[in-house]
Amino acid sequence: MRHLLNWPVPALLAWFSVWIIYLSLDSAGLSAPWAIVCACAAGVIFSIRGATQARRWALALGFPLSLLLLNTAVTFIWGWLALLVIAALVYPVRAWRDASVFPTPLNALRRVPTFAPLVDHAPMLDAGCGLGDGLLALRLAYPRASYYGIEASWPLRILASMRCPWAKIWQGDIWDAEWGGYALIYLFQRPGTMNRAVEKAHAELKAGAWLISLEFEAVDLIPTAVVQTGNDRPIWMYQQPFKFLKKNPQRDSKRRGAGKKRSS
Ligand SMILES: C[S@@+](CC[C@H](N)C(=O)[O-])C[C@H]1O[C@@H](n2cnc3c(N)ncnc32)[C@H](O)[C@@H]1O
Incomplete structure (x- = not known):
């Protein structure tokens, strides 16, 4: 004891x-x-x-x-x-899958209009606009466009609106938004996001519209043009109708279906 x-x-x-x-x-x-x-x-x-x-x-x-x-x-x-x-x-958790906030350098998109010329007031969307740096760079490149931004994070969306009062910015998910009305979709996300973005852009964008990605390539597509920014980051440009490296009749018929729905 x-x-x-x-x-x-x-x-x-x-x-x-x-x-x-x-x-x-x-x-x-x-x-x-x-x-x-x-x-x-x-x-x-x-x-x-x-x-x-x-x-x-x-x-x-x-x-x-x-x-x-x-x-x-x-x-x-x-x-x-x-x-x-x-x-x-x-950073709402769902945004972690796509990308956290890394801003586009202001001058990064200056050479884009040489390859992707657009008419005045062409609507362009920064999908995942963060603090608005991508919109600022788009405005420098295309001074007479109409600018839109979607951002998952409320605080970033508010700050982006304060920095870019000339743009229409809202809080939301880029995958829920309709991309078909834009002449240019700008992305600065991450490599894993690109396949989904290509699928969505291919199904929704009209012929002649552009998918522009800073740094991350759409590996299934043949780019319409590629330019280097000053920071060794390429800008990948893809114009609808996209050119795929491999044929996929199922994907192409889906796109034809989406095109018919839009025009009806
Ligand atoms: C790398 S930052 C780029 C910001 C801005 N586009 C730029 O270039 O400066 C990516 C942004 O996308 C946002 N994001 C990620 N996934 C998203 C989603 N599914 N819907 C909306 N925004 C998203 C993140 O919150 C982040 O602010």
């Missing part, structure tokens, strides 16, 4: 008792600082039973240290939760 009370069992019993004292005083309505002082005093009394100096310290400091650790852990957990909520607000 005696071995059951070998160290550290007495310490665990002492700390447990001190915690019970603290919680009882706290729930009896004693103010928190006084409850802590009383519990610490109880810890000091228990420490007298410690066989060595180190054990006496351990008995006395067990409660205040565990209280400190608990508070730090709670603060830490709340801090992380707050950061997660902010991150989820800025």
Whole structure:
């Protein structure tokens, strides 16, 4: 029986008792600082039973240290939760699959109109417009176009609207939006997004419209043109009707169906 009370069992019993004292005083309505002082005093009394100096310290400091650790852990957990909520607000989880916010450099699209000339007021959409940098670059390249932007994140959408008051920007999902009314879709997403974008653009864009992608190539398509930006990032340009590397009759019939629906 005696071995059951070998160290550290007495310490665990002492700390447990001190915690019970603290919680009882706290729930009896004693103010928190006084409850802590009383519990610490109880810890000091228990420490007298410690066989060595180190054990006496351990008995006395067990409660205040565990209280400190608990508070730090709670603060830490709340801090992380707050950061997660902010991150989820800025980047809704579904946008993580496509791309996080990397801005288009202002001059990146300057040479695009040489290859993809458009009439005045041509509607162009920055799909996933982030803070509006892609729209700013589009406006520099095409000063007389009509500019639209969709962004998944509410805070980024608000900031983009403030930076680009001349554009119509809304919060939404690029995959739910209708692309068929635009003369140019601009993308700066990520490689994994390109297949889906090609499928959507192929099904919805009218003949003559453009899919323009900064940096990431549509590997199934033969580009109509490619230009290098100053930062070694290519701009891939694809004009409808797209030229696919491999024939796929099912895909082409889907497009013919979509074309018929639009014209009816
Ligand atoms: C790399 S940033 C590009 C921002 C802007 N187009 C530019 O070039 O400066 C990609 C943006 O797309 C947004 N995004 C990713 N997936 C999206 C989706 N499914 N619908 C709407 N926006 C999306 C992200 O929130 C991010 O702001």
